[in-house]
Amino acid sequence: xxxxxxxxxxxxxxxxxxxxxxxxxxxxxxxxxxxxxxxxxxxxxxxxxxxxxxxxxxxxxxxxxxxxxxxxxxxxxxxxxxxxxxxxxxxxxxxxxxxxxxxxxxxxxxxxxxxxxxxxxxxxxxxxxxxxxxxxxxxxxxxxxxxxxxxxxxxxxxxxxxxxxxxxxxxxxxxxxxxxxxxxxxxxxxxxxxxxxxxxxxxxxxxxxxxxxxxxxxxxxxx
Amino acid sequence: xxxxxxxxxxxxxxxxxxxxxxxxxxxxxxxxxxxxxxxxxxxxxxxxxxxxxxxxxxxxxxxxxxxxxxxxxxxxxxxxxxxxxxxxxxxxxxxxxxxxxxxxxxxxxxxxxxxxxxxxxxxxxxxxxxxxxxxxxxxxxxxxxxxxxxxxxxxxxxxxxxxxxxxxxxxxxxxxxxxxxxxxxxxxxxxxxxxxxxxxxxxxxxxxxxxxxxxxxxxxxxxxxxxxxxxxxxxxxxxxxxxxxxxxxxx
Amino acid sequence: xxxxxxxxxxxxxxxxxxxxxxxxxxxxxxxxxxxxxxxxxxxxxxxxxxxxxxxxxxxxxxxxxxxxxxxxxxxxxxxxxxxxxxxxxxxxxxxxxxxxxxxxxxxxxxxxxxxxxxxxxxxxxxxxxxxxxxxxxxxxxxxxxxxxxxxxxxxxxxxxxxxxxxxxxxxxxxxxxxxxxxxxxxxxxxxxxxxxxxxxxxxxxxxxxxxxxxxxxxxxxxx
Numbered sequence: 044x045x046x047x048x049x050x051x052x053x054x055x056x057x058x059x060x061x062x063x064x065x066x067x068x069x070x071x072x073x074x075x076x077x078x079x080x081x082x083x084x085x086x087x088x089x090x091x092x093x094x095x096x097x098x099x100x101x102x103x104x105x106x107x108x109x110x111x112x113x114x115x116x117x118x119x120x121x122x123x124x125x126x127x128x129x130x131x132x133x134x135x136x137x138x139x140x141x142x143x144x145x146x147x148x149x150x151x152x153x154x155x156x157x158x159x160x161x162x163x164x165x166x167x168x169x170x171x172x173x174x175x176x177x178x179x180x181x182x183x184x185x186x187x188x189x190x191x192x193x194x195x196x197x198x199x200x201x202x203x204x205x206x207x208x209x210x211x212x213x214x215x216x217x218x219x220x221x222x223x224x225x226x227x228x229x230x231x232x233x234x235x236x237x238x239x240x241x242x243x244x245x246x247x248x249x250x251x252x253x254x255x256x257x258x259x260x261x262x263x264x265x266x
Numbered sequence: 267x268x269x270x271x272x273x274x275x276x277x278x279x280x281x282x283x284x285x286x287x288x289x290x291x292x293x294x295x296x297x298x299x300x301x302x303x304x305x306x307x308x309x310x311x312x313x314x315x316x317x318x319x320x321x322x323x324x325x326x327x328x329x330x331x332x333x334x335x336x337x338x339x340x341x342x343x344x345x346x347x348x349x350x351x352x353x354x355x356x357x358x359x360x361x362x363x364x365x366x367x368x369x370x371x372x373x374x375x376x377x378x379x380x381x382x383x384x385x386x387x388x389x390x391x392x393x394x395x396x397x398x399x400x401x402x403x404x405x406x407x408x409x410x411x412x413x414x415x416x417x418x419x420x421x422x423x424x425x426x427x428x429x430x431x432x433x434x435x436x437x438x439x440x441x442x443x444x445x446x447x448x449x450x451x452x453x454x455x456x457x458x459x460x461x462x463x464x465x466x467x468x469x470x471x472x473x474x475x476x477x478x479x480x481x482x483x484x485x486x487x488x489x490x491x492x493x494x495x496x497x498x499x500x501x502x503x504x505x506x507x508x509x510x511x512x513x514x515x516x517x
Numbered sequence: 518x519x520x521x522x523x524x525x526x527x528x529x530x531x532x533x534x535x536x537x538x539x540x541x542x543x544x545x546x547x548x549x550x551x552x553x554x555x556x557x558x559x560x561x562x563x564x565x566x567x568x569x570x571x572x573x574x575x576x577x578x579x580x581x582x583x584x585x586x587x588x589x590x591x592x593x594x595x596x597x598x599x600x601x602x603x604x605x606x607x608x609x610x611x612x613x614x615x616x617x618x619x620x621x622x623x624x625x626x627x628x629x630x631x632x633x634x635x636x637x638x639x640x641x642x643x644x645x646x647x648x649x650x651x652x653x654x655x656x657x658x659x660x661x662x663x664x665x666x667x668x669x670x671x672x673x674x675x676x677x678x679x680x681x682x683x684x685x686x687x688x689x690x691x692x693x694x695x696x697x698x699x700x701x702x703x704x705x706x707x708x709x710x711x712x713x714x715x716x717x718x719x720x721x722x723x724x725x726x727x728x729x730x731x732x733x734x735x736x737x738x739x740x
Contacts, residue, residue: 113722129524221595237592356644358644
């Protein structure tokens with residue numbers, strides 16, 4: 044028990060580590076606040092593309108989605124982070140991570156939104172067009188709002204995944220929460236920072252998880 | 267309420283009570299059912315009649331009172347509930363057929379896993395049971411392919427296949443379209459002629475008049491009257507009951 | 518253009534490290550299969566136990582599910598591999614990845630299967646128990662067949678996500694694809710092995726994505 048407390052919950056080390064962990068948390072939040080909107084925007088574009096009349100556009104959307112859903116995010120990240128310099132770009136780590144995240148999360152959000160759009164009955168679009176709304180207007184005011192409403196649980200679930208995903212940025216030395224925790228751990232030879240990081244994630248994301256549980260139950264029963 | 271002289275009750279409820287939280291739904295009910303009797307339980311919604319029925323095989327646990335079935339107190343600790351339930355059949359308002367199994371397998375399931383019959387024998391008995399309710403040739407059909415009346419008849423076949431001592435019916439026709447009700451009532455009539463002991467909670471007054479041995483009227487958790495159909499439906503019946511019967515038949 | 522090919526698609530380099538990447542593929546597949554089997558099995562057991570209704574046990578199960586769905590998988594892997602040794606529990610990289618990813622999958626699987634069990638109408642329990650079937654029999658013969666039909670699609674997609682998380686095992690020194698690709702990259706200072714690794718992942722996972730989509734559509738509206 045003693046060993047557990049001094050090894051995992053060492054107050055002295057935690058107090059020293061606190062400011063670093065706080066910075067790491069700030070970076071995690073910043074990364075999330077960038078990745079989620081970018082992903083949503085990209086996803087929406089993909090979802091709309093998959094409804095396009097142009098077969099090329101539809102096909103491209105499918106290829107993109109399948110590609111980036113099959114690609115493990117960490118691999119994609121390393122590819123972007125190590126590969127870009129060879130192309131002549133030397134972006135800061137944050138940008139590289141943001142790019143990789145955009146590619147990955149937009150494909151997931153895109154798939155969710157596409158399913159959402161498909162779940163809106165065709166009659167809605169017809170009704171909208173019948174009142175004179177153009178195709179884009181019908182999408183914007185009638186279809187997409189309903190589509191989003193239908194897939195809120197999946198969107199929340201994916202957002203949860205995105206925030207958790209930020210932890211892989213530690214592999215390319217972006218100073219987010221996990222990276223800072225590991226840094227402190229390697230300097231102090233004590234695991235408390237990493238445990239603390241885990242707890243911080245837990246506190247941060249637990250409300251979302253609870254919310255999701257409730258939705259999941261409803262979703263399965265409706266299906 | 268006295269059972270017909272000499273006959274030993276198959277099922278006896280003594281001082282049965284049930285509360286859900288603060289509200290008492292069944293307030294001290296005494297009822298006995300002798301073999302081969304068809305007992306009909308009627309009453310306004312909220313009177314506790316369904317709860318009463320469901321306590322008989324302990325789908326609801328009574329808050330107080332005793333239930334004696336085939337001479338044993340089935341509320342006693344250590345009662346083998348599964349064994350008791352083999353002897354008490356139940357037919358539900360919403361049929362509750364297993365959607366992932368066809369009609370024959372619905373009926374055969376308990377035969378195989380509760381009575382431990384070999385598969386072929388169970389299937390044969392199941393088909394025989396279905397034949398008795400007029401569906402011998404629909405064994406392969408899944409519940410979704412059958413009409414409501416047919417589904418309920420399969421449910422009855424399912425309950426009968428175990429050869430129970432008594433069958434409980436919880437509003438068996440309430441979920442059916444009017445034109446399908448007759449087919450189910452016909453099965454009930456046949457069961458009665460064959461001597462099956464039955465307790466039926468239902469609104470089908472016409473059926474009660476013609477086929478019931480005894481009618482029990484419940485209101486607010488208590489039994490207000492218990493006797494042959496004439497005493498409930500006849501001119502001598504209490505005002506409250508006559509009003510109720512009139513309101514139901516008016517539908 | 519030639520430069521791009523030399524950098525990212527250098528056949529010579531790729532050929533040199535192909536054997537290593539193939540080794541990595543074997544490890545990836547092994548780890549993925551192990552994780553999916555133990556994760557789903559554990560999640561299934563937890564969900565069935567939960568439906569027995571013991572309050573204390575249920576609180577523990579919910580706690581477990583919440584923790585392992587809120588904390589990022591990488592944090593869990595790192596905790597098992599780097600932090601546990603400080604209190605005396607030492608696991609190899611493969612073991613850490615196997616345990617960590619299984620627990621994560623189990624947490625998600627438990628929630629999904631539990632939702633499936635809940636969604637089976639109460640009348641089914643009543644009909645089954647009324648005919649004398651015991652709890653286990655009713656579960657096995659009546660409830661689970663109905664519950665699982667609803668859960669196949671979400672479970673498949675979760676399992677696929679977890680298999681992609683095997684890439685995280687590279688961080689705890691498991692010799693799967695990414696680890697081999699990264700090692701090759703640092704030896705050769707050419708990102709072509711990373712491309713090779715990416716291709717290896719795509720070869721493994723694009724079929725999985727298609728499988729997931731097929732399962733999704735096949736079981737979507739079956740009730």
